[in-house]
Amino acid sequence: MIDTRLRRLLSPLLGRPRDRPESFRPRGTSSRVSRLAERYDVEVDAALQRLWPKSRIYHDREFTRDRADFLLVVRGRGVMVETKVKSDPGLFRGSTLPPLLDRLQRDGRRLIVVLNQGDPTPARALVAEKLGDKGCVVVWSGPHHDADLHGAVEALLQQMVRHQ
Template sequence: MIDTSFYRWLRPLLRRRRRGLRAPEEFRPRGTSSKISRLSARYDAEVDAALERLWPKARVYHDREFTRDRADFLLVVRGRGVMIETKVKSDPGLFRGSTLPPLLDRLQRDGRRLVVLLNQGDPTPARELVAAKLGDKARVIVWSGPADDAALCEAVESLLKQATRHA
């Protein structure tokens, strides 16, 4: 038997969302479902602002798609490019860089330069991993805000001096 009650068909469309009801997981914006994702989005915005502040005439390209083998930013200064990868830790412990190998393998093939920015923690194990793959073409630094701008500027400028012209 066919239900002819239009009210039953229209009720979901006409119903107002009640406070306290949560949207199903597939309707939530990507990247906001965990504490780390929210911290990461905020950290990326802070890094973007720092890049604009330190190199106002530079072009900053963002990779909006989440992939493990591409960096989050490409900074092009005076025609030379440096890839920038951001990593967020919720605790101040060691950063081992376990998520970096796909990116490092790709950059090793492409010959690109890389700066890995870490929000907190000890980056010593990650520095060893990055140095083994990319040598002097990469830096791993802790950048937690404008107070660390000098370290970021020094790392990027040292890589720009050795980088080949970016097409």
């Protein structure tokens, strides 16, 4: 009880600086893919900030299969962003996406899956089956793919009607 009260008293004085980006959620393991995924999340976050400097980006602090990694809000409209990392350049089937797709299908939200490498054809079919034109899969591995990422997100944003 003392710790809680002390934290409550000191938190206004020691609050997090606003100029620092929100910290990313810790991954569950220390595997090579998890380390790559953590680094990839940081790179995608930087790309989103670079492409939409006036946007707001919210990070999910927990690792769950049914929630996206980011919420990107541009001009009052939101798009969920899920990052996926493959350690090999093969096919990306999207086997981990169904819980997220089911939830977003119920909620009516838009989703962009950002993949670091590989052929996303099977995952694109899965996303199209579940979300239709409210979802897409883009391969992004650096600034040379910024145009693809920008175009995909803007296409999803154009579909949306702003809620009054």
